[in-house]
Amino acid sequence: MTVRHPHGGHGESRDLAVNPVFSREPLRVPRYAMPDGEMEPSTAYQVVHDELMLDGNARQNLATFVSTWAEPEARRLMDECAEKNMIDKDEYPQTAELETRCVHMLARLWHAPDPRDAVGCSTTGSSEAAMLGGLALKRRWQERRRAEGKPTDRPNLVMGINVQVCWEKFADYFEVEARYVPMEGDRYHLTPETAVELCDENTIGVVAVLGSTFDGSYEPVAGIAAALDDLQARTGLDIPVHVDAASGGMIAPFLDPDLTWDFRLPRVASINTSGHKYGLVMPGVGWALWRDRAALPDSLVFHVNYLGGDMPTFALNFSRPGAQVVAQYYNFLRLGFDGYRRVQRTCRDVATRLAAEIARLGPFELITDGGDIPVFAFRVREDIDRFSVFDVSAALRERGWLVPAYTFPKNRTDLAVLRIVVRNGFSHDLADLLLDDLRRVLPRLDKQSEPQRDADDAGGFAHGAETKNPRRPGRG
Numbered sequence: 001m002t003v004r005h006p007h008g009g010h011g012e013s014r015d016l017a018v019n020p021v022f023s024r025e026p027l028r029v030p031r032y033a034m035p036d037g038e039m040e041p042s043t044a045y046q047v048v049h050d051e052l053m054l055d056g057n058a059r060q061n062l063a064t065f066v067s068t069w070a071e072p073e074a075r076r077l078m079d080e081c082a083e084k085n086m087i088d089k090d091e092y093p094q095t096a097e098l099e100t101r102c103v104h105m106l107a108r109l110w111h112a113p114d115p116r117d118a119v120g121c122s123t124t125g126s127s128e129a130a131m132l133g134g135l136a137l138k139r140r141w142q143e144r145r146r147a148e149g150k151p152t153d154r155p156n157l158v159m160g161i162n163v164q165v166c167w168e169k170f171a172d173y174f175e176v177e178a179r180y181v182p183m184e185g186d187r188y189h190l191t192p193e194t195a196v197e198l199c200d201e202n203t204i205g206v207v208a209v210l211g212s213t214f215d216g217s218y219e220p221v222a223g224i225a226a227a228l229d230d231l232q233a234r235t236g237l238d239i240p241v242h243v244d245a246a247s248g249g250m251i252a253p254f255l256d257p258d259l260t261w262d263f264r265l266p267r268v269a270s271i272n273t274s275g276h277k278y279g280l281v282m283p284g285v286g287w288a289l290w291r292d293r294a295a296l297p298d299s300l301v302f303h304v305n306y307l308g309g310d311m312p313t314f315a316l317n318f319s320r321p322g323a324q325v326v327a328q329y330y331n332f333l334r335l336g337f338d339g340y341r342r343v344q345r346t347c348r349d350v351a352t353r354l355a356a357e358i359a360r361l362g363p364f365e366l367i368t369d370g371g372d373i374p375v376f377a378f379r380v381r382e383d384i385d386r387f388s389v390f391d392v393s394a395a396l397r398e399r400g401w402l403v404p405a406y407t408f409p410k411n412r413t414d415l416a417v418l419r420i421v422v423r424n425g426f427s428h429d430l431a432d433l434l435l436d437d438l439r440r441v442l443p444r445l446d447k448q449s450e451p452q453r454d455a456d457d458a459g460g461f462a463h464g465a466e467t468k469n470p471r472r473p474g475r476g
Helices: 008-013 041-052 072-080 093-109 126-147 165-173 192-197 221-235 323-360 389-397 428-446
Strands: 015-018 027-030 119-123 156-160 177-181 203-209 241-244 268-274 286-290 302-306 309-313 364-366 375-380 405-407 416-421
Touching (some): 072 323, 093 286, 093 323, 119 323, 177 192, 323 428, 375 389, 389 405, 389 416
Parallel strands (some): 203 241
Antiparallel strands (some): 268 286, 302 309, 405 416
């Protein structure tokens, strides 16, 4: 990856002027070159600490889905496991055991036909887990096509254009044609009818999203599966579903138990989720699960010796932290089903109340209300012409609130919204403070003669709501 200096060539000659620490003499530290010699640990700490004060307050970051709060005991366990490498199964057998327990817990939570037969693994996040799910779909399709004596050079994957950008990366990196269903009118995600229209004999699978990053809504997984059942009955095409449940996989089981979206649907082959989103772990862990061993081709699995036995592994990364896996197990153990339900219920209650209060302010119109995952999007009413969502986002940033503003993708680029993600730790009290600040800036914005900011001023923190390029073909 090419990293460009943010200030151009002039900045490379500027050194950091460091104030005396504990009566030490002032010194200068190069910003973009390694210093010639050592410095005291406390001095180095102070230099880094002071610069990091310029970061935003993570608790006020309403753009990210990633956990920004954890119990002290979870943090302590992570500190105790900071040096453990997840890949070293034989050196850290109990950490590996905790990973296995988490997989079995998730298999039961997502109604695998036989949780003991379900296979899965931890990953660095839901993006890696999604790519593993996509790879398994591609390999299963290739093996079936080869057995039938058919070509395997033009695989495609069907999904809504609202999918997280990791799916665009998957298609590009692993040479699969991405077939995006565009948004139309008030339809902001995939539907059964639009999914089936793009399927053919080269379709390796359909991705259904349980919690769209654009607006927080669930896609109708059961309806998509039923439409694919009908397609198979009519044409013989047997197309599996992967559920990208990065957020919803840790919401729906607790708050929407009657919603059928998981392994209860025979067509669902695999599911990914993010442990560091609504799994409530600090950044660095995701999970990928397959309904049974047949759903994960053995040709993708590497077998390593583990305590004299066989340990199958399937991941893109090799070395990665074990601390987050330990924290995930701690959360499962600490909260249990009822505890997760209370946490997620509080998040949804905060989201739906905050959405309703914002709608009552007058200038805004809700796109969603936080009733699926605790995420909602809202727009400036069409008859408001003095300010834009981008003006609102910039005004809230003055008080430290990071609320992303962005436009929807192709066919609805006219729709610009603000989105709020409610996570564990964002309380009713903090929601009220956000409302107070929003009420405070609206009179000032209403005095503008016209909007002062547009999409070019929005920055790059849409967090999953980036626009895809529907015309970019896979190279397969």
